[in-house]
Amino acid sequence: xxxxxxxxxxxxxxxxxxxMAHEIVEKNKKAEDIVIVGIRTRGVQLAERLLGKLSxxxxxxxxxxxxxxxxxxxxxxxxxxxxxxxxTEINDxxxxxxxxxxxxxxxxxxxxxxxLNALMDFGRPKKIELAVLIDRGHRELPIKxxxxxxxxxxxxxxxxxxxxxxxxxxxxxxxxxxxxx
Amino acid sequence: xxxxxxxxxxxxxxxxxxxxxxxxxxxxSKSFYEISTRAIKKVPVxxxxxxxNLFFEPSTRTKTSFELxxxxxxxxxxxxxxxxxxxxxxxxxxxxxxxxxxxKIDILVMRHSVPGxxxxxxxxxEASVVNAGDGAHEHPTQGLLxxxxxxxKKGRIENLKVAIxxxxxxxxxxxxxxxxxxxxxxxxxxxxxxxxxxKHFEAMGVKISHNFDDVIGDxxxxxxxxxxxxxxxxNLFPSLREYSDLxxxxxxxxxxxxKDAIVMHPGPINRGVEMSASVADGPFSVILDQVTNGLxxxxxxxxxxxxxxxxxxxx
Numbered sequence: 177x178x179x180x181x182x183x184x185x186x187x188x189x190x191x192x193x194x195x196m197a198h199e200i201v202e203k204n205k206k207a208e209d210i211v212i213v214g215i216r217t218r219g220v221q222l223a224e225r226l227l228g229k230l231s232x233x234x235x236x237x238x239x240x241x242x243x244x245x246x247x248x249x250x251x252x253x254x255x256x257x258x259x260x261x262x263x264t265e266i267n268d269x270x271x272x273x274x275x276x277x278x279x280x281x282x283x284x285x286x287x288x289x290x291x292l293n294a295l296m297d298f299g300r301p302k303k304i305e306l307a308v309l310i311d312r313g314h315r316e317l318p319i320k321x322x323x324x325x326x327x328x329x330x331x332x333x334x335x336x337x338x339x340x341x342x343x344x345x346x347x348x349x350x351x352x353x354x355x356x357x
Numbered sequence: 358x359x360x361x362x363x364x365x366x367x368x369x370x371x372x373x374x375x376x377x378x379x380x381x382x383x384x385x386s387k388s389f390y391e392i393s394t395r396a397i398k399k400v401p402v403x404x405x406x407x408x409x410n411l412f413f414e415p416s417t418r419t420k421t422s423f424e425l426x427x428x429x430x431x432x433x434x435x436x437x438x439x440x441x442x443x444x445x446x447x448x449x450x451x452x453x454x455x456x457x458x459x460x461k462i463d464i465l466v467m468r469h470s471v472p473g474x475x476x477x478x479x480x481x482x483e484a485s486v487v488n489a490g491d492g493a494h495e496h497p498t499q500g501l502l503x504x505x506x507x508x509x510k511k512g513r514i515e516n517l518k519v520a521i522x523x524x525x526x527x528x529x530x531x532x533x534x535x536x537x538x539x540x541x542x543x544x545x546x547x548x549x550x551x552x553x554x555x556k557h558f559e560a561m562g563v564k565i566s567h568n569f570d571d572v573i574g575d576x577x578x579x580x581x582x583x584x585x586x587x588x589x590x591x592n593l594f595p596s597l598r599e600y601s602d603l604x605x606x607x608x609x610x611x612x613x614x615x616k617d618a619i620v621m622h623p624g625p626i627n628r629g630v631e632m633s634a635s636v637a638d639g640p641f642s643v644i645l646d647q648v649t650n651g652l653x654x655x656x657x658x659x660x661x662x663x664x665x666x667x668x669x670x671x672x
Contacts, residue, residue: 244388247400257362258664261388261657269396297397 183328183336184350189309192325193222196307197229199323204274207234209302211270213241215279215291216262221342222309223278241266243277248290264294271299276323280338282308285319310350312336328352363661367479367486370495371536379537383505385657386650392429393652402660403432406463411454412489413439413469418624418648419489419499423466426655432464454478463663467491485662493527498658499623500533502651504541506643507578509650510619515542520572522548522604523582523631524593526555530623531582535561546572549604552593569604574613580621581606581631597630607633611641619643 184192201207212230214223220242227240242265252258277291288306295304307323312330330336335353339346361381371379392400408427412420420436427434437457454465466487467475472494479486490496508514519538525531525547535558538545545563547554554565566572573579584600594600601607606620614620620632620641628634637644 246388247392247402252402255664257364258661261385261660263388263391265391293401297395297399299396 179354181352181354182349183310183352184326184348186348189325189348189350192309193225194229196323196325197226197233200226200230200276200305200307201233203305203322207236207238209272209274210276211239211241211268211273211301212276212278213243213266213291213295215277215287216242216244217343218280218338218340219243219278221340222280226276226278226307239268239273241268243291243294245287245290245294248293250286250290266298269299270295270301272302273299275301275304276307277304278307280309281336282306282311282319282321282324283314285315285317288319289317309338310336326350363664366662367475367488368497368658368662369476369479369486369488370497371500371533371540372495374497374537374540376540376542379501379504379540382501382654382657382661383508385661386501386505386653389656389660390650390653392656393649398429399431400429401431403427403430403463403663406432406663407460408432408434408464408466408659409457409462410434410436410489411457411465411467411469412437413467414490416468416489418651419468419496422648422651423487423489423498423655426652426659429652430656430659432659435462450474450478451481454482458482458484464659487658487662490529493529493532495533495536496529497533498651498655499530500537501658502647502654503530503534503580503621503623504537505650505654506621506647507538507543507619509646510643511577514538517543517578518546518576519543519578519580520546520548520576521580521582522569522606524553524584524588525549525558525582526553526593527585527588528582532561534580535563539563546576548572550594550600553588569610570613573610574615576618577615578619578621579606579614580623582623583625584627584631586627586630601630605631605633606636608635611636611639614641621647623647 204210212223212227214220227238230238244262244264246259246261305322308321309325311321311324311327314332333355337351340348361377363381410423462484464485466489468489470492472492475486475488475491488497511517521531521534535545539562546566547558547563548566548569551567622644626632626637
């Protein structure tokens with residue numbers, strides 16, 4: 177049997193995104209070189225929400241991109257079937273921009289490593305910062321997030337899933353599943 | 358995007374693919390299209406993989422397209438052409454390929470004049486085999502890029518009327534198109550003289566017409582095939598001029614086509630024979646889109662056939 181724990185609900189997620197938006201503006205005073213890039217798939221919806229908050233705070237139109245990291249994965253040789261590739265939509269040259277990379281859950285760090293490599297093929301950003309909704313630990317690479325919604329200490333066999341109303345047809349929430357021996 | 362999972366090691370022809378498999382290649386191709394629009398046109402998908410391009414027949418555009426696809430995916434590539442290889446010394450195809458395979462290659466791209474040669478090699482090789490044309494049998498990547506282009510321009514394949522005009526009998530492009538288009542629900546009409554469009558093609562589920570003017574105003578897509586001038590010597594048609602008059606797409610005939618129809622050609626074009634210059638460069642022509650799309654389709658094919666098959670993902 178699995179134990180299911182709700183770690184964040186709709187209001188929690190909304191509050192946390194608002195807070196992260198303020199942190200981003202605080203750290204990047206002018207916010208004018210900022211580009212928000214969401215990692216497919218859940219990172220995209222989070223990035224869109226973050227973008228909404230940031231536009232409201234700064235009263236400025238902020239460029240937005242979508243990144244599919246499939247081409248840059250380090251495990252393509254080790255998997256059974258090729259994953260489905262979606263398109264990357266980055267229309268701006270990222271040279272001299274501050275890229276805020278957005279993902280849902282930070283875990284091994286390998287997705288972020290792949291995303292960093294992918295971003296470098298779109299120019300030479302002035303800076304790349306990482307924003308994640310959940311940091312669950314267990315890093316396998318030296319990677320750290322600049323903006324964290326919530327730190328959730330986990331065991332490796334636990335599973336964290338983010339559900340969003342845009343993609344999952346249910347209220348936003350974050351679920352932790354624990355398999356009981 | 359569909360949840361379909363690709364399982365095949367090779368791409369040999371469209372005959373053995375299901376509609377789902379074809380659609381999966383087309384969907385995957387869309388994602389690869391974007392790479393060629395970037396400033397840095399390279400992704401590391403085939404990094405550390407070796408591709409051998411083995412061409413026993415002359416080819417410029419197909420070979421260039423395959424090579425660019427390989428390079429943009431970061432593969433290491435070796436080109437072998439028949440002239441100057443040990444085949445001219447009498448080595449058999451199987452020996453040549455077994456020797457190449459002994460280098461532990463990952464993908465073999467082959468064009469050969471014998472139908473079924475790619476199929477035969479796929480059974481003895483651990484590497485993936487991509488058929489770049491086997492005799493008059495199939496040219497699957499050309500078929501796929503044609504279908505990709507139709508889908509890109511018309512938004513669908515189902516219930517479209519597609520005319521393929523010219524030397525169907527000797528055309529591997531026509532056969533791959535017929536297999537793919539009929540599987541996806543298009544209505545295919547083959548057009549040409551009786552000598553080049555024999556009746557037995559009806560068994561593939563297509564219609565046949567020997568009068569281009571009867572068909573032209575009714576179709577959504579016109580795919581004009583190249584007429585090989587050598588065929589005339591075999592008396593398959595009386596003269597190039599007569600062929601052009603009856604089955605060529607010129608200024609006069611283009612006036613009859615639907616306003617939203619598209620005109621395709623796999624290249625290289627004999628301007629003035631199957632198509633006039635003004636039509637090839639005109640508003641209905643999607644010929645250069647076919648070339649651009651070919652790159653995306655070939656990249657997608659490489660990506661799919663090299664799928665891991667080694668265990669679970671770790672990301």
